[in-house]
Structure formats: structure tokens, C-alpha cells
Amino acid sequence: MVKLTSSSPVVLLSLLYLITVIITGASLLLWFNNQILLASLLTFVLLAIIVTIYLLHKKVIPKYKRYLVVENWAYLANICHEYQDLVGQDVIARMVNRLVTKGRDVDNIDSMIDKGIRSKILLDEDTGLGNREFFDHRLDALLKEEGIQGAVYFIHFNEGELVYTLHGRTAVTQIFNQVIASINMLLHKLSGCYLTRRGTYELALIAPGVYITEAEQLAQRMIKTLSSIALPIGVERDSFVHIGVSYFSQAENSYQIKSEADMALRSAQLQGPSQWFMFEPGEVEHVRAKGSLQWRTFLEKAIARNAFVLFFQPVLAATNEKSLHHEVLAKVRDEDGQLINARVFLPMAVKSGVIKEVDFLVLSQVCRLLNYDRHLTESCSLNLSIESLLSKNLLGKFKEILVRYPKISSQLIVEISEYHLVNEYLQLKPVLSQLQSLGIRLFIDKVGQYIESVDYLKECPISAIKLHASIVINIHQRSENQIFVKSLVKICQSQQVDIYAFGVECAEEWRTLKKLGVNGGQGHYFTEPMSQVAKAIHQP
Structure with missing residues (x-):
């Protein structure tokens, strides 16, 4: 069955033929009646119509016929629910038949389109990896599996913005490709x-x-491997990559897992150079999952x-x-x-931009306590963040506090990370x-965590x-x-600087440390866990 449209060129052609006959007759009558001018005019019109008819036959009618063929083919396909090959050797027939052949190779055209859309939505264009949405979907699906456990790693490259500024997007993509290849090499024995x-x-x-030990080993291998990647000129290698790890089981929800991994990443970044961090099992179980904005509001x-609640852990002398x-x-x-432990909230305070307010509040609380509690005759040390130490109003804050509590300056000790001291030495x-x-004493902590020079002992007023x-x-x-x-003890003795050991857990460690010449120790070997017996003071 052929279905024709009403707007057919054939109708126009028929009308032109009819007009040609009428004009021809009228023109002959005018010639016989000696009306030459009108007869000549009609003759010109007749010639124009004849040319139009010729062009229609030559150009329009063949195309119209092809259109009719395609229209009829589509109409029949709609009725029969099946596409048939067109008979013919012209361009349209060949192209339609090629499309039909391709269409037959695809079971479902709609699914093909849907797949393309999904790939655009869930894939990163530069690397070909799944994007954030893909990650969320995979994690949600994984947590529905019975008895599942595993680890989530957030791997952040700190110098990415610098690479982009100095060398452009292509350099960033090249580094990412190196990183991806290196990580995939480490994952070749792990499935899923x-x-x-x-x-x-x-x-x-x-x-x-x-398992948790495997998760830790993988994090360590990634840090070692990624730290050896060749970087462009001008990019700092020591703090290139940080990794936050969250170990999870089926009982947890995806938001909690991602929040813990993010907090672990901030903790790793807070430490300084390239490294990984994972909270101890159960350390953040009771902490509600929060995004950055929620953390800022909470803090x-x-x-x-x-x-804020203050806990005090003693440092004991090696002699007595x-x-x-x-x-x-x-x-x-x-x-x-x-x-909430400081290991959890301090990195988020840094990320949220309120770390200085937290530091100064704790400092004020300690000073007020030292001033009013006459039983606390010993000194107290507290860690200050690098952000607080480099802030413009640090000294003004200390002076303001010491004016208010003039007798406590000799009891105050400020602890500074060795890594930050070395890397920000000129400013600090x-x-x-x-x-x-x-009158405030200065301690350097976390000594030996990284390979750093101790020349600062000769130049800075360090007490321990x-x-x-x-x-x-x-x-x-x-x-x-x-x-x-042993070598560090000798250097400290020559500079009249005390050396203390942090994290003493057993008698064997303590005996060895005393033989090596340390002046004191701190850790759970001397005191039970802080949450049970340490003196806690809360001042509203």
C-alpha cells in the first residue's frame, strides 16, 4: 500500500499543463486577429511555463519519487514492525539499507542511547575513570552485600593547582595518568x-x-609508589600526596564511611609531608557524620x-x-x-577555618585553670597549630593573657611540630x-617522624x-x-636540651629508653587510658 501526501508536485505539474493549453489557444486567436502585441506577450509567458515544466521533470520529480519511496518504506515498516531492504541502486536506497544493517546489529537502540548518556554522566572525561557519582553508586551497592568489609581511600594531590598554574591542564592529566597506572599496578592482585x-x-x-592489616599495607605501598612519580620542575615532592583511609563493614552507611575517610585525609594533611592516616577501630564510631559546613557550624x-574539655597526661622523669x-x-x-578526640576534630577545625579560635580558647582555658587552681603547681604544655603560630595576633593574645594572669608565664609550655618548625623556620x-x-618555654614534638635536620637546636630557644x-x-x-x-641524646646534651619519649607502652621500651639517656617519658605505661582516670576539667 502506498500512502501519498496531498502536497504532491504532480498536482502542480498538471495545472501547468492545463495553463499551457489555454495560453496556446489564446495566443493563436490573437495572432489571427492581428493583435500582435498581446500575442507576443502570451508567447513569452508560454515559453516561461514550458521551461518550468522542463525543470520540474528534470530536478523535482526524481527527488519526489525517492521521497515517496522512503515515505512508503517507513509507512510499511510502521505497520509490519519490521524494516525491509529497499530495492534500487541510488544513493538513498544504499544509505537506507546501510542504516538498516547497522540497526539489526543492535538488539535495542534505546539501550544503546541510554548507555551513551550514562557514560557521559558517570565517567570522568580526562581519565576515563568513574566520577564522584559512580563512586557513590558503587559504595552504596557494595554495602548491601552480606558480610561485606573493606576500605575506602581518599587520595589527594596537594600540588595539583600549582602544576596547573605552571604547566597547564595537559600536565595535570599526564600526572593523573601516571598515578592511575601506578595504583592499578598495586591493585592487580586484588579483585573488585x-x-x-x-x-x-x-x-x-x-x-x-x-582485612585491616591489608588496608594499612596498601596505603603504605601507595604512599611509597606515588611519592616516587616524576613531577614537573617547581613542584614540591615531599608533600605531594596524602591519603585518608576508612575501614568499613556492612553495618555502616556510605555517608559515615566517606565522612571518616575525609577526616582521616585532613589528619594526614595536618601532619605535613606525604603520608596516610586511618583512625583506630571504634575511634570515631560515635561521631556523627558531618560535611565541612556542618563541622564548621558545630565547632x-x-x-x-x-x-571543650581538658585532659592532662603527665611526663615522668627517667630518674625517679x-x-x-x-x-x-x-x-x-x-x-x-x-x-570527640582531638585527632578527629582538629583536622576539621583546620579545614573549616576555625583552628585559631579553638587554639586560643584552649589556651585561655589552661591559663585560667593555672591561675585559679593552686594544686596545679607544675607546668602545662599545649600544642598550637601552625596557623595559630603564624597568625598576626598570636603575640598580642599571649600578652593579653599574661596581663590578666601575670604569675603563670613560667608554667606555660608551647609545643611545635618538628616538621612545621623546619619548613616554616624563617617565619617561626x-x-x-x-x-x-x-617567659614561655618551647618544646619540639614529633621528632624523628620524618628525616629532618636538628640544626634548629643550635639556633632556636628550645627547652626540650x-x-x-x-x-x-x-x-x-x-x-x-x-x-x-643515642645520637640525638648526645646532640641534646651538648645544647642543654632535654629529650622526652612519647608513646611509651611497656616496661621493655622504658628500660631501653632510660639506658639510651632520655630525660623522661610519657604514655599509657605510666597512666591508664585518659578517658578513665586522667584529670578532666570543664569550665563552662
Whole structure:
């Protein structure tokens, strides 16, 4: 059955033929009646119509016939629900038949289109990896599997913006491709892993089925491998990559897992150079999942109502194990009254931009306590962030406090991370000198966590240093750590600087440390866990 349209060129052609006959007849009558002018005019009109008819036959009618063929083919396909080949050798017939052939190779044209749309939505164009939405979908689906466990890694590249500024987008893509290839090499023995691009300079990895020790080992291997990637000129290698790890089970929800991984990433970045971080099992279980904005709101409210609680851990002398001073450890109460560890909330305070307010509030609280509690005759040390130490109003804040509490300056000790001291030395050196002039002692902590020069002992007014826990743990079984501590003790003795060990956990470690010549120690070997017996003071 052929279905023709009403607007057919054939109708126009028929009308032109009829008009031609009429004009021809009229023209002949005029010639016979000697009306030459009108007869000549009609003759010109007749010639124009004849030319039009010729063009219609030559150009329009063949195309119209092809149109009719295609229209009829489509009409019949709609009725029969099947596409048939067109008979003919012209261009349209060949092209239609080619399209039909391709269409027959696809089971479902709609699914093909849908697949294309999905790939655009869920894939990163530069790397070909799944994007943030893909990561969220995979994690949600994984958590529905029975008995699932595994680890989520947030891998952030700190120098990405600098690479883009100095070398452009192509250089960023090249580095990402190197990183992806390196990570995939590490994953070749693990099944079911998903590597995705979570942000402009951040990857996310889901490693299902791994145990916690395997998760830690994978993080360590990634740091080692990614730190050796060749970087463009002008890009700092030491702090190139940080990794936050969240170990999860089926009982957790995806938002909690991502929030913990993000907090772990901020903790790794807070430490300084390239490294990974993972909270201890159960350390953040009671902490409600929060985004950056929620953390900022929570911390601002905590600052406003002074919801910070102070804990004190003693540092004991190696000679008689009497208390030398106490380190102040701060925690914050959440909406349920639970205490959140500083390892959890401090990185988020840095990210939220309120770390200076937190530091100064804790400092004021410690000073007020030292002034009014006459039982606290010993000194107290507290860690200040690099943001607070480099802030313009740091000295003004200390002077303001000491005017209010003039008797406590000799009891105040400020602890500074060795990494930050070395990397911000020129800016920190005058600050440290001014703090000392106010009567405040200075300690350097986390010594030995990274390979750093201790030349600062000769140039800065340092009273003591604290060994990092990684140097102290199992030191009785590690000869290389013993050699490091012994050489450090000699340097400290020559500069009249005390050396303390942080993180002492057993008697064997303590005996070895005393033999090596440390002046004091701090850790759970001397005191039970802080949450149970440490003296906690909350001042509303």
C-alpha cells in the first residue's frame, strides 16, 4: 500500500499543463486577429511555463519519487514492525539499507542511547575513570552485600593547582595518568576494586574484602609508589600526596564511611609531608557524620558555649618517675554529650577555618585553670597549630593573657611540630624568640617522624624535644631506632636540651629508653587510658 501526501508536485505539474493549453489557444486567436502585441506577450509567458515544466521533470520529480519511496518504506515498516531492504541502486536506497544493517546489529537502540548518556554522566572525561557519582553508586551497592568489609581511600594531590598554574591542564592529566597506572599496578592482585576520580585533584578507591592489616599495607605501598612519580620542575615532592583511609563493614552507611575517610585525609594533611592516616577501630564510631559546613557550624557552636574539655597526661622523669609537667589534651562535646578526640576534630577545625579560635580558647582555658587552681603547681604544655603560630595576633593574645594572669608565664609550655618548625623556620624563628622573651618555654614534638635536620637546636630557644611514637614503639627490638636516639641524646646534651619519649607502652621500651639517656617519658605505661582516670576539667 502506498500512502501519498496531498502536497504532491504532480498536482502542480498538471495545472501547468492545463495553463499551457489555454495560453496556446489564446495566443493563436490573437495572432489571427492581428493583435500582435498581446500575442507576443502570451508567447513569452508560454515559453516561461514550458521551461518550468522542463525543470520540474528534470530536478523535482526524481527527488519526489525517492521521497515517496522512503515515505512508503517507513509507512510499511510502521505497520509490519519490521524494516525491509529497499530495492534500487541510488544513493538513498544504499544509505537506507546501510542504516538498516547497522540497526539489526543492535538488539535495542534505546539501550544503546541510554548507555551513551550514562557514560557521559558517570565517567570522568580526562581519565576515563568513574566520577564522584559512580563512586557513590558503587559504595552504596557494595554495602548491601552480606558480610561485606573493606576500605575506602581518599587520595589527594596537594600540588595539583600549582602544576596547573605552571604547566597547564595537559600536565595535570599526564600526572593523573601516571598515578592511575601506578595504583592499578598495586591493585592487580586484588579483585573488585574501584578507582574513581572524586575531585579535580583527588581520587577515591574502594577496596572490598581486604582485612585491616591489608588496608594499612596498601596505603603504605601507595604512599611509597606515588611519592616516587616524576613531577614537573617547581613542584614540591615531599608533600605531594596524602591519603585518608576508612575501614568499613556492612553495618555502616556510605555517608559515615566517606565522612571518616575525609577526616582521616585532613589528619594526614595536618601532619605535613606525604603520608596516610586511618583512625583506630571504634575511634570515631560515635561521631556523627558531618560535611565541612556542618563541622564548621558545630565547632562554632562549641566555641560559643565553650564545650571543650581538658585532659592532662603527665611526663615522668627517667630518674625517679616523678612528674615533670603535664601535656594538655583537648576534647569537645558533641550534641549527644559524647567526647570527640582531638585527632578527629582538629583536622576539621583546620579545614573549616576555625583552628585559631579553638587554639586560643584552649589556651585561655589552661591559663585560667593555672591561675585559679593552686594544686596545679607544675607546668602545662599545649600544642598550637601552625596557623595559630603564624597568625598576626598570636603575640598580642599571649600578652593579653599574661596581663590578666601575670604569675603563670613560667608554667606555660608551647609545643611545635618538628616538621612545621623546619619548613616554616624563617617565619617561626622570630615568633619563638618573642614567646621566650615572655617567659614561655618551647618544646619540639614529633621528632624523628620524618628525616629532618636538628640544626634548629643550635639556633632556636628550645627547652626540650619529644620523640615521635614511631621511634619509641618496640625500641627494645629495633637497633636502628636505638642508634638514632643515642645520637640525638648526645646532640641534646651538648645544647642543654632535654629529650622526652612519647608513646611509651611497656616496661621493655622504658628500660631501653632510660639506658639510651632520655630525660623522661610519657604514655599509657605510666597512666591508664585518659578517658578513665586522667584529670578532666570543664569550665563552662
